[in-house]
Each structure stands twice: as structure tokens, then as C-alpha cells.
Ligand code: FES
């Protein structure tokens with residue numbers, strides 16, 4: 001099996017790694033970098049649990065090959081708080097009860113960050129549309145949408 | 159019991175921070191030194207005789223630690239709730255019973271290698287014709303899935319009350335119909351996962367995503383002959399369960415792999431394996447018949463349920479029994495004869511799923527009530543109201559609950575919340591339908607007549623620094639029980655939430671608490687914890703009374719102190735008091751034990767109402783849920799944010815059940831084993847307007863008057879949507895899921911009502 005040299009930035013930290021050609025970004029994060037906050041719900045691009053930001057855009061990490069991420073900047077759920085201060089979306093998810101089992105939560109939050117960076121004041125319908133690739137089996141989405149709408153309304157930078 | 163500032167407030171979940179930061183460690187996130195990876199080899203055939211298993215190629219692969227077949231197992235090699243007839247591994251010479259049966263397992267240094275080695279295991283099968291429907295399995299001469307189950311009958315339940323023949327004879331209107339419900343998949347986001355290892359003392363530790371650590375320990379003991387004192391089960395944070403992790407899933411396999419390979423082993427099922435492996439909601443066929451007087455008084459009900467139990471018993475007797483009991487719903491029916499059977503097949507397995515058999519019953523009952531209302535020329539809501547259980551009447555049901563009936567209050571509330579029915583735009587091809595349905599979902603503490611009663615224990619400990627630990631063996635599935643228990647302790651000790659630490663789901667550290675199902679934890683575990691807390695409070699009060707020179711009755715726990723009620727300045731800080739007790743040798747660790755009284759089972763009902771407005775486009779068949787409302791009598795709303803979260807989540811699962819979900823099998827094979835094929839609701843599928851509300855009729859045996867609500871929202875939301883669609887298009891619906899194409903076909907066939 002062929003391996004490749006890879007340099008990428010994850011949560012602001014640069015990594016030089018030797019990776020297998022078949023390795024997904026998701027497995028790279030979870031297995032080699034110990035960043036298990038990003039979840040594997042299907043490994044097939046169907047659930048959104050593995051959503052991370054690649055150069056600011058949301059991607060399903062299970063569908064991205066690690067070797068494609070050379071020189072890219074990856075942000076995961078572990079990289080969005082500033083020290084002890086949580087990201088506004090993290091705060092809002094706590095306040096609105098938007099995480100139940102929590103397994104979908106990292107992916108949903110990463111996708112929401114991308115949404116709010118793109119669209120400062122999304123309508124509820126736009127939030128729903130943006131989340132349509134993130135499955136959540138627990139919440140019925142309602143409180144997730146509330147949480148995102150609250151951050152949008154607050155005008156806090158995301 | 160005085161209600162303090164924390165109980166009843168939407169305080170943040172105690173596990174929320176870990177979940178929103180990605181720090182929560184689910185089973186699949188664990189990493190142990192020298193951890194190896196397991197892989198199961200499943201039977202590709204629903205029914206086949208295993209002729210030979212050749213592991214030589216897999217064994218020869220570098221990095222493969224161990225390949226295991228049935229002959230390696232010590233103990234019975236069988237496990238299972240109800241009947242321990244499920245093989246851990248199907249042995250050579252034996253038959254497989256479904257495609258979730260496992261024939262071998264591999265332990266290797268990496269997940270990737272374990273997969274390749276599993277593929278290198280060569281199994282020769284004699285493929286046999288499977289039984290793929292209950293009807294086929296019940297037919298004369300059908301082969302037996304289990305030799306000791308004649309007629310392939312897994313279970314049978316019967317209930318009769320009054321004189322059903324006379325009831326129908328006196329009825330002026332009789333309606334009858336048959337309803338079909340599909341196999342619904344729990345579709346939790348976290349697949350079955352766990353790690354296991356055996357320590358130097360021979361203790362097997364299994365850390366896994368599960369709903370019942372005690373049941374898992376029992377199964378490991380049964381299957382592998384490991385003494386119970388050497389089995390440690392620790393439930394990890396669960397990424398969704400909904401009943402699908404109630405029975406033992408992979409934990410016996412994990413324990414066997416860890417013991418036989420002699421290394422820590424991780425096993426995480428992939429999505430397809432998960433969809434195939436665990437037991438799902440029973441597909442059912444329900445024939446139901448109702449007789450009534452012209453004024454709408456229902457005189458008789460007759461019902462027959464046939465459920466596809468799949469290959470193994472598991473929860474089927476309980477679930478199928480509840481389908482039968484729940485046919486009656488929250489109505490007074492004097493004459494009843496109902497029967498339910500679970501039938502073995504070689505399809506995917508059936509078992510527990512939120513609602514536990516009751517959602518199927520609600521579809522039939524509420525559907526047939528609408529049909530009866532049409533026959534009688536009565537408003538469907540009026541018909542229901544005329545037959546509501548009255549506050550003084552107990553249901554004519556095998557389930558004698560003890561919670562106050564509040565159906566009229568619910569009816570008033572749901573009518574108010576639904577408001578006026580919207581009108582479609584003039585000239586639009588859309589039609590709008592409305593339905594309001596009722597149910598009385600059950601919650602229990604230990605309630606299965608055939609299995610005896612169960613008790614629930616919880617322990618609380620006050621540390622010398624004034625911090626509090628709670629040890630409670632229920633499992634946090636995301637429903638919020640950890641937070642509820644912390645609220646109870648904070649309230650009772652007058653402490654902030656941060657002072658309470660709740661440890662859950664561990665058969666070693668927590669008193670026996672049984673399974674996390676039946677919406678039972680807030681009720682059962684909550685009551686047990688309150689008993690434990692009260693014992694510790696008494697010790698603290700005695701010490702405080704001596705120290706302060708104030709009578710115990712004069713003291714209260716508030717704001718981090720024990721203080722005099724009349725002179726609050728006379729107080730001792732909680733932490734100081736705890737230290738004092740410590741120094742004096744007082745015991746500040748107590749266990750509470752809550753169980754049903756000797757002469758009855760402990761049940762309650764969470765009465766509920768659901769309302770829906772649905773728009774259906776007659777031209778395209780498209781269905782839009784304009785509004786969905788769920789009102790539950792929760793007894794006491796302990797934490798509104800979490801309680802409403804349960805309602806929203808349950809209601810959307812019910813919406814999926816009504817409109818899109820069906821785990822299809824053909825010839826015993828799964829046709830939809832991925833999220834691409836098995837669609838569940840996404841954020842764009844939810845109701846346009848969504849109302850969740852609780853009313854509070856205090857439940858005398860509930861902690862703070864509260865009842866269990868975890869499953870409730872699901873129950874009658876599905877028929878409410880179905881009936882609203884039928885109302886919109888004027889066509890009777892008797893099967894789910896109802897999708898666009900079904901609507902068009904129904905309109906086409908003009909099965910007008
Ligand atoms: S794990 Fe990547 S989309 Fe499901």
C-alpha cells in the first residue's frame with residue numbers, strides 16, 4: 001500500500017504526516033491526530049456527523065482522502081473554542097438543549113459555523129436547508145434551529 | 159416535598175459541554191494500550207446450514223491475533239433476553255436464522271486488517287429457503303425457526319373483558335379494518351460500539367454503548383460461563399439508543415474476543431452491519447373491529463395482532479403484549495377480546511423501539527375511530543371525548559396504572575393550541591386536513607407479569623468537601639436522566655448543580671437499576687435517589703441540630719447551608735457540616751431502593767394529545783405538515799428544555815414512521831441498509847409549526863409528581879398525521895409509510911371515504 005508525505009494544518013497547528021493513500025481525512029483526524037470529536041456515523045457521506053471545515057468550507061471528512069488535504073487548513077469541533085471560552089454556537093447549543101445524545105452535534109455545529117459565516121441572518125428555512133445533510137435522530141432539529149437562529153440574531157461573530 | 163429553585167427549570171444539561179466541544183468520549187473514541195480491533199463475519203444468507211468454516215487464510219495473515227469460531231467458546235455459547243437461544247456464533251452443522259447471525263470473529267492489530275481477515279474466512283453453506291413472512295411461517299407444515307416453537311409462535315397474548323359477543327350484538331354500528339405497519343429502524347447515529355479487556359484477576363471489563371449493563375452482564379455470564387463477580391460492564395455515553403441497544407448487541411462478542419485473544423479489543427459496527435444486526439420495530443398486521451351505539455358510545459372491541467418477531471425472541475413477548483394492550487387506548491370499552499401473536503421468521507430481528515409496540519396499536523385504533531366517526535356522522539374529536547376514560551374509571555386493560563386521568567384537560571389544551579383550521583388558497587390544488595388523537599403511553603418500574611417485578615436502586619454520597627456523588631445504574635441515552643438526577647440532588651441538598659456529580663450505567667459502582675426503557679428512569683431511579691438522599695439528609699440534620707442547638711424540624715437545606723427556618727442567620731455551611739460528619743464518623747453514603755408494592759405492578763400513564771394540520775397537493779401528492787402539536791400530561795415538568803426536546807425528537811421519529819421509514823427486506827435480505835436508502839427525517843422535513851407543551855396533573859407516586867415521558871410523544875403522533883392526510887384527501891389510509899406516490903395512487907383509485 002502506498003504512503004504519502006503530507007503537511008496540513010489542523011486547528012491552527014501544522015502536522016507533517018506519513019499517510020496511507022486510502023486513508024480518509026476522518027480516519028486521519030480520529031486515528032492519527034486523536035481528534036475523536038469528529039464522528040463517524042456512516043462513513044459514506046450520508047449523515048454529516050463527520051463535518052469539518054476545509055479552508056472554511058464544510059466537507060464530509062469521510063469522503064475526503066487525507067492525501068487531498070495537503071496544504072489545506074482543517075478546523076474541527078476541537079478547534080473552535082478560545083481556551084475556556086466556548087464558541088457562541090456551542091453556548092447556544094447548551095442553552096437551547098440542542099444536543100441530546102450529542103453524536104451529531106460536532107458535525108451540526110461545524111456546518112452551522114459555515115452557514116453563519118456565509119449568511120449572517122439566515123431565515124429558519126435557510127437554516128433548515130443548510131442542515132439538510134446533517135442527520136439528527138434525537139432532537140427533531142427544532143432546538144438546533146432555535147440555537148442557530150439565536151446566534152444569528154445576536155450578531156456575535158462566529 | 160418542597161420544590162426548590164432547580165427542579166422545574168430548564169437548567170443546562172450536565173453533559174452538554176462535553177458534547178458541544180467534542181470532548182465526550184463515546185465507546186468508539188476510546189484508545190487503550192495494545193488495543194486490537196475486532197470484526198464479525200456475518201452470514202450472508204438468512205437461512206443456511208453452516209457446513210464448514212475455514213479460517214486458515216485469515217489466521218495466516220500477519221497482524222491477525224485470533225480467529226474465533228463457535229468451537230472456541232466456553233459456556234453455552236447462547237444468550238438472549240426472554241429465551242437464551244441466540245448463538246454467539248453459529249457452529250458448523252447448525253443453521254443460521256437471519257443475516258445478522260455471526261459465524262466467526264477476527265481480532266487483528268488494525269480495523270482495516272481485521273476487515274480483510276474477516277473477508278478471508280471461508281464459510282461453506284447449504285443455502286435453505288427462508289421464512290419471510292409471519293403468514294408463511296404460520297402455515298401448516300412450515301419449517302420451524304426454533305424446533306421448540308410449534309407454529310413458529312414466539313409468543314401469544316390474549317385479553318378479554320366483559321362479553322364481546324353481546325357487546326357487538328347490542329352495537330348499532332360496527333366497523334372493521336386491517337392495518338399494516340412496517341419495520342422501523344432506530345437509526346441511532348452511533349453504531350454499536352465498545353471495547354473490552356480482561357485484567358490480571360480474570361475480570362472482563364466491557365465498556366460499551368448500551369441500555370442495560372445488568373442485562374449485558376447476565377448474557378455474558380450465560381453465554382461464556384464467566385462468573386458474575388468477574389464481569390464489569392460500563393455503559394459509555396450513548397449516541398442514541400431508542401430501544402435498539404436495549405438487548406445485548408455486540409457485548410458478548412466483545413467479551414469473548416477479549417478473553418480469547420488476550421488483548422483489549424475494540425469493535426465498532428459499520429452502518430450496514432448495524433442496520434442488519436439489532437432488533438427493530440415489529441412489522442405488524444392488525445385487524446381491529448369496533449361496535450358502538452348511534453350516540454357514539456363504544457360497546458365492544460375485538461382485535462387481532464400478528465407481529466413479525468424475526469429470528470429470536472428477545473423483547474417480542476413484551477412488545478407484542480403491549481401492542482395488544484395499547485389497542486384500547488385511553489377509552490372506556492366495556493367488552494373486549496384482543497389477541498396478539500409474535501411469529502418467528504428469517505427476516506431482520508424485531509424488538510424494542512421507543513413506544514414498545516404501542517405506536518402500531520395507535521395507528522389501528524385511531525384510524526378505526528375516524529372510520530367509526532364517519533359512519534356515525536360524528537366529529538372524530540367528539541367521538542373520542544364521548545368515550546374518554548373518566549377520572550374515576552380505570553382502563554379495561556391488563557395494565558392498571560395509577561396516574562390521574564386528565565384527558566378532558568388535554569382536549570381543551572390541544573384545541574386551543576391548534577386554533578382555527580387553515581384554509582387552502584382559492585384555486586389551489588392543495589387540500590388541508592386536520593386530526594386530533596389521544597393516547598396513554600405507559601411507563602413502569604418493573605412490570606412484566608411473566609418476569610416478576612424489578613426494583614431500582616441508587617446511591618448518594620456526600621464527600622467531606624461538601625461535594626455530592628450520585629451512583630445510578632440507569633443509562634444516559636441523550637434523554638437527560640443524568641441532569642434530572644443532578645437536579646433532584648441539588649434541590650434536596652440546597653446546592654448548586656456544579657456540586658453534584660452523577661455517575662451512571664456501571665454494574666460495579668451503581669446499585670442494580672435494570673434497563674433503560676419503558677420511560678422508567680425519572681420515575682424509578684428518581685424515586686430511588688430521593689430515598690437515598692433523604693437518608694443522608696437525616697444524618698446531616700441530626701449533626702447540624704446538635705451543632706447549632708436547633709431542633710431538626712427547624713432546619714432546612716438552602717443556598718449551600720443548613721439553616722434555621724425562622725432565623726436564617728443561624729446556619730452552618732453545607733461543606734463545613736459534611737466535614738464535621740466525616741470527622742465524627744457519620745455515614746454519608748446511602749442507597750435507596752424503590753420497587754413496586756407486593757400486590758401490584760408499578761405503572762403510570764402519560765396521557766397525551768396530538769394534533770396535526772396537513773396540506774396535501776392533489777396534483778402532485780406532496781404532503782406538507784403545516785402544524786404539529788403534542789401536549790403531554792407530564793405530572794410535573796422537571797426541566798422544560800429537555801422535556802420539550804423529548805417531545806420534538808419523538809414526534810419527528812413518528813413523522814418519519816408515518817411518511818418515509820421502512821426497513822425493507824426481500825427474501826430475508828435487507829434492501830435498505832444505509833442512510834441513502836433508509837431515509838429518516840432531515841431538518842427540511844419537520845413541521846412548519848411545532849408545538850410542544852406539558853400540563854401538570856401531579857402524579858402521587860412520581861418524584862416531585864413527575865411521570866416518564868421518553869417514549870410518549872411518539873405514540874399517537876403517527877396516526878394523527880395519517881388521519882390528517884386522510885381527512886385532506888378524503889381517502890382512507892391503512893398502511894404506512896404514506897409517501898407522495900401512495901397519495902397519488904390512493905387518489906387515483908378513488909377509495910373515497
Ligand atoms: S460519517 Fe461522513 S457523512 Fe456520515
Ligand code: FES
Nearest residue numbers: 101104136137138
Ligand atoms: S443529538 Fe443525537 S443524533 Fe443529534
